[in-house]
Amino acid sequence: MPDKHIVYHIPVCPFSQRLEILLALRGQEDAVEFRVVDITKPRDPELLAKTRGTTALPVLETPDGTILKESLVILRYLDEVIEGPSLRRSDPAEHAVESMLVAQEGPFTMAGYMFVMNRDPEQRGGHLEKLLNLYRSMDDFLKAHSSEGPFLFDSFGLAEAVFTPMFKRFWFLDYYEDFELPDTPDYARVRQWKEACMAHDATKQVSKEEIVKLYYDYALGAGNGALVEGRKVSSFAFDPPWQARPWPPKDKYSTSASDAELGLVA
Amino acid sequence: MPDKHIVYHIPVCPFSQRLEILLALRGQEDAVEFRVVDITKPRDPELLAKTRGTTALPVLETPDGTILKESLVILRYLDEVIEGPSLRRSDPAEHAVESMLVAQEGPFTMAGYMFVMNRDPEQRGGHLEKLLNLYRSMDDFLKAHSSEGPFLFDSFGLAEAVFTPMFKRFWFLDYYEDFELPDTPDYARVRQWKEACMAHDATKQVSKEEIVKLYYDYALGAGNGALVEGRKVSSFAFDPPWQARPWPPKDKYSTSASDAELGLVA
Numbered sequence: 001m002p003d004k005h006i007v008y009h010i011p012v013c014p015f016s017q018r019l020e021i022l023l024a025l026r027g028q029e030d031a032v033e034f035r036v037v038d039i040t041k042p043r044d045p046e047l048l049a050k051t052r053g054t055t056a057l058p059v060l061e062t063p064d065g066t067i068l069k070e071s072l073v074i075l076r077y078l079d080e081v082i083e084g085p086s087l088r089r090s091d092p093a094e095h096a097v098e099s100m101l102v103a104q105e106g107p108f109t110m111a112g113y114m115f116v117m118n119r120d121p122e123q124r125g126g127h128l129e130k131l132l133n134l135y136r137s138m139d140d141f142l143k144a145h146s147s148e149g150p151f152l153f154d155s156f157g158l159a160e161a162v163f164t165p166m167f168k169r170f171w172f173l174d175y176y177e178d179f180e181l182p183d184t185p186d187y188a189r190v191r192q193w194k195e196a197c198m199a200h201d202a203t204k205q206v207s208k209e210e211i212v213k214l215y216y217d218y219a220l221g222a223g224n225g226a227l228v229e230g231r232k233v234s235s236f237a238f239d240p241p242w243q244a245r246p247w248p249p250k251d252k253y254s255t256s257a258s259d260a261e262l263g264l265v266a
Numbered sequence: 267m268p269d270k271h272i273v274y275h276i277p278v279c280p281f282s283q284r285l286e287i288l289l290a291l292r293g294q295e296d297a298v299e300f301r302v303v304d305i306t307k308p309r310d311p312e313l314l315a316k317t318r319g320t321t322a323l324p325v326l327e328t329p330d331g332t333i334l335k336e337s338l339v340i341l342r343y344l345d346e347v348i349e350g351p352s353l354r355r356s357d358p359a360e361h362a363v364e365s366m367l368v369a370q371e372g373p374f375t376m377a378g379y380m381f382v383m384n385r386d387p388e389q390r391g392g393h394l395e396k397l398l399n400l401y402r403s404m405d406d407f408l409k410a411h412s413s414e415g416p417f418l419f420d421s422f423g424l425a426e427a428v429f430t431p432m433f434k435r436f437w438f439l440d441y442y443e444d445f446e447l448p449d450t451p452d453y454a455r456v457r458q459w460k461e462a463c464m465a466h467d468a469t470k471q472v473s474k475e476e477i478v479k480l481y482y483d484y485a486l487g488a489g490n491g492a493l494v495e496g497r498k499v500s501s502f503a504f505d506p507p508w509q510a511r512p513w514p515p516k517d518k519y520s521t522s523a524s525d526a527e528l529g530l531v532a
Contacts, residue, residue: 080358092346
């Protein structure tokens with residue numbers, strides 16, 4: 001590559017962490033320049049022109065100026081152009097198998113985000129059951145294609161890079177919804193996979209504390225940098241840094257912490 | 267490949283036509299054995315065991331017995347293993363561009379199917395607007411990445427194989443909803459693309475007459491082989507053959523033709 005690729009992203013975004021995981025696995029962290037976009041402010045007009053009006057992130061700009069969108073498109077692109085062993089399996093049938101697991105990620109992500117954003121205690125059971133169904137479906141898939149584990153194939157690969165950022169975001173469910181995978185055989189294989197994914201050295205870009213603090217507003221039903229009623233600062237604000245803030249209240253259904261209580265006022 | 271691949275499919279299914287288009291482009295129609303599944307009957311238990319309970323079609327069985335699901339996963343798999351020039355662009359950035367267009371297919375397909383299945387005349391305008399928005403978004407994409415045309419790149423490729431079966435299914439909108447792409451500049455590029463896709467020799471597996479007759483039940487709101495109230499035979503029935511049946515009534519909102527009127531009684 002003649003020049004650097006540029007990724008425009010939100011630092012804690014799971015779709016962007018996939019790309020960081022790929023680069024970490026290759027030891028190529030410097031092959032891409034990450035430029036931070038503050039989603040609590042209006043979008044830079046120059047970037048908006050490049051993306052032809054869409055605001056979804058991340059987007060990648062190639063050295064020749066082509067704009068690529070869609071996290072999985074960008075991940076597969078970098079997998080082809082960045083030096084080093086590829087994430088995807090080279091065997092076409094094995095690649096098809098990992099792609100089938102990757103295809104389960106959309107509903108899984110949707111279920112987890114709808115669950116954390118839910119504001120109605122009556123709906124809680126339905127969200128929980130939906131997410132557990134998807135975990136069981138992943139368990140079934142992993143048992144059928146990879147009964148031994150821990151990974152789908154012999155090492156951390158494409159499916160792991162796609163799911164791990166979601167497993168880490170779902171710390172918000174552990175914290176705000178007391179979510180735990182049941183300790184029963186129908187979740188054993190997916191639990192083993194999830195734990196191996198989360199423990200892998202290439203996936204340490206975020207911590208539970210960071211996720212829980214930044215995603216507090218999601219737990220109150222406000223996504224994508226939207227402001228919770230009565231608040232002036234988003235929990236995604238860069239300043240004050242999350243390290244300097246207290247942990248938010250765990251109870252999302254009956255309390256709504258103020259900016260001051262969240263440490264968002266400098 | 268030591269042996270044949272087997273695809274279990276519904277003959278008129280758009281997700282299956284993608285695979286047929288790939289084989290036709292390569293002159294490899296015999297590389298895959300297609301086995302017909304009658305969705306108006308209970309699923310064969312042996313096939314159900316192979317697919318571990320899911321009933322979505324098509325599924326592909328590799329010579330070594332691996333079961334692959336998801337139309338795009340199967341298409342990309344066959345693109346890698348079937349002899350001949352591949353559908354996908356070999357250049358990674360060009361492949362990413364075609365993959366971005368492919369990512370628009372899900373919402374496009376959903377919009378067209380929801381439109382044809384809609385039973386409420388009051389909702390018609392909303393469905394139409396949604397579909398037109400998606401056509402304009404495709405037009406914008408094609409203008410940005412391929413202003414000349416007719417195809418996204420220099421020949422019929424991956425994105426064309428993905429979309430063409432949907433363009434042909436949407437004959438049901440022309441017939442049952444009097445749908446036409448407006449003759450204005452914001453649809454000119456996508457119209458050119460759509461026409462080139464539909465005219466290509468490798469895409470002649472279905473005709474307008476076949477689609478309109480078989481999908482009549484969709485126009486009455488009954489999908490996937492479900493029976494319309496008062497009817498005993500699905501419009502997807504193999505017998506009598508569609509060639510022997512009259513064209514269904516165009517008016518889907520206030521009439522519901524009987525089995526006899528549809529030529530479904532032998």
